[in-house]
Amino acid sequence: MNERQRVRRPGGRSARVGAQVHQAVTDLISERGYGNFAVGDVAARAGVADSSIYRRWGDLESLLTEVALTRLNTQSPMPDTGSLAGDLRTYAAQVAREITGPDGPAVLHLAVALSGSGQQGRQAGDALRAERTRQLESVLARARDRGENAPDALDVLDHILAPMYIRVLFGMVPLTPDYIDGLVDRLL
Amino acid sequence: MNERQRVRRPGGRSARVGAQVHQAVTDLISERGYGNFAVGDVAARAGVADSSIYRRWGDLESLLTEVALTRLNTQSPMPDTGSLAGDLRTYAAQVAREITGPDGPAVLHLAVALSGSGQQGRQAGDALRAERTRQLESVLARARDRGENAPDALDVLDHILAPMYIRVLFGMVPLTPDYIDGLVDRLL
Numbered sequence: 369m370n371e372r373q374r375v376r377r378p379g380g381r382s383a384r385v386g387a388q389v390h391q392a393v394t395d396l397i398s399e400r401g402y403g404n405f406a407v408g409d410v411a412a413r414a415g416v417a418d419s420s421i422y423r424r425w426g427d428l429e430s431l432l433t434e435v436a437l438t439r440l441n442t443q444s445p446m447p448d449t450g451s452l453a454g455d456l457r458t459y460a461a462q463v464a465r466e467i468t469g470p471d472g473p474a475v476l477h478l479a480v481a482l483s484g485s486g487q488q489g490r491q492a493g494d495a496l497r498a499e500r501t502r503q504l505e506s507v508l509a510r511a512r513d514r515g516e517n518a519p520d521a522l523d524v525l526d527h528i529l530a531p532m533y534i535r536v537l538f539g540m541v542p543l544t545p546d547y548i549d550g551l552v553d554r555l556l
Numbered sequence: 557m558n559e560r561q562r563v564r565r566p567g568g569r570s571a572r573v574g575a576q577v578h579q580a581v582t583d584l585i586s587e588r589g590y591g592n593f594a595v596g597d598v599a600a601r602a603g604v605a606d607s608s609i610y611r612r613w614g615d616l617e618s619l620l621t622e623v624a625l626t627r628l629n630t631q632s633p634m635p636d637t638g639s640l641a642g643d644l645r646t647y648a649a650q651v652a653r654e655i656t657g658p659d660g661p662a663v664l665h666l667a668v669a670l671s672g673s674g675q676q677g678r679q680a681g682d683a684l685r686a687e688r689t690r691q692l693e694s695v696l697a698r699a700r701d702r703g704e705n706a707p708d709a710l711d712v713l714d715h716i717l718a719p720m721y722i723r724v725l726f727g728m729v730p731l732t733p734d735y736i737d738g739l740v741d742r743l744l
Contacts, residue, residue: 401672403591477672483726484665485589493726526719526739534718538671538681551714 388414389421393435398474402432402481429485433492436479439471440496446503452511452518456552459507460528464543467536476536500529519555527555576602577609581623586662590620590669617670621680624667627659628684634691640699640706644740647695648716652731655724664724688717707743715743 392413396405407428411418425431447458467476479496482489504521511518528551532543580601584593595616599606613619635646655664667684670677692709699706716739720731 401591402669403589473672477668480668480725481590481665484661485592490727497726497728525722527715527742530718530722531714534713534721537668538685539678540685554715 385414385416385420385424389416389425389431390435390438393431394439394471394474397478398471401474402478407431429482429488432478433482433488436475436482437492437496439475440466440479446507448507448510452507452514452516453552453556455507455511456524456528456556457549459504460532460548460552461545463529464532464548467532468541468543473536473539473541476533480537500525523555528552573602573604573608573612577604577613577619578623578626581619582627582659582662585666586659589662590666595619617676620666621670621676624663624670625680625684627663628654628667634695636695636698640695640702640704641740641744643695643699644712644716644744645737647692648720648736648740649733651717652720652736655720656729656731661724661727661729664721668725685713688713711743716740 389410392410395413396409407421408418410428410431411421414421421431425434447455447462449455449458466472479493483493501521504524508518508521508524531551532548535541535543577598580598584597584601595609596606598616598619599609602609609619613622635643635650637643637646654660667681671681689709692712696706696709696712719739720736723729723731
């Protein structure tokens with residue numbers, strides 16, 4: 369890319385490099401797993417210079433944290449079906465689709481690995497959990513406003529999200545619709 | 557160590573080296589996390605030659621798999637309290653103590669990381685799950701023989717083990733006795 373193009377479309381180039389680097393990270397995590405590649409591997413796969421990555425993200429862990437947060441936070445909007453059972457069934461099915469999709473298990477493994485690897489990773493895990501809890505609270509509060517009995521957000525974590533996460537982390541897939549609905553019915 | 561000693565106590569030396577290497581791995585996992593150390597680091601920490609590790613374990617992943625299996629399988633015997641509620645409460649408390657103990661979170665992170673990193677790790681995860689299921693089945697079968705209603709072993713995985721595993725993996729500790737008993741009571 370020549371200098372004139374860079375001056376004319378700085379946002380375009382920056383966004384494109386960001387997308388290429390994110391995709392390279394996701395591919396490498398799927399192929400090799402966390403801990404088995406370096407900044408140079410990401411740069412080569414994305415077709416950018418190592419220095420571009422160091423300049424923008426600082427180090428590999430910061431880049432991995434951004435990828436995990438972006439991937440796990442860009443989820444479908446929270447459902448509003450008119451009943452708590454309907455909302456939770458739809459929500460659980462969305463999460464199941466995300467974590468069993470093409471890069472889903474790899475991204476989930478990455479998020480868990482980052483949580484166990486120092487302060488930055490723990491903060492990313494905390495941020496992710498806070499966002500999920502905030503989304504869930506809105507669904508649960510709406511149910512209470514309708515006069516329904518609603519569990520705590522932590523109960524949803526323990527009995528709907530945790531079983532699905534553990535099954536995907538240990539390769540116990542697929543998660544069938546009957547299995548997912550059964551988790552919701554048991555909780556309610 | 558001279559040749560005479562090696563001839564006289566081969567089992568003793570082998571067992572001692574094995575214990576030193578296992579401890580070195582556990583320490584490095586706790587300090588640096590999975591993926592952030594090599595065979596040379598383990599050898600230096602354990603006070604043995606790199607070649608001793610390669611000769612006995614072949615590569616780092618085989619060594620890590622052995623450590624995870626050994627640590628997660630050497631658990632207390634399954635309880636036999638006379639009631640299913642008592643057995644599951646005691647079992648859940650034992651698991652909680654193991655995974656929140658000094659190296660517990662690091663070993664759990666290691667087991668999850670290995671499950672996501674190739675065929676050998678998946679086989680180790682399968683072996684671990686088979687062993688846990690076998691132990692649980694004995695408790696559940698005993699309860700059925702007494703005429704109690706008992707859930708499936710997979711229900712125990714989903715609603716007692718998975719919530720505790722996810723909370724430890726994401727640093728949501730401690731696991732209080734009330735929390736643990738609550739998981740058992742809700743399942744039964």
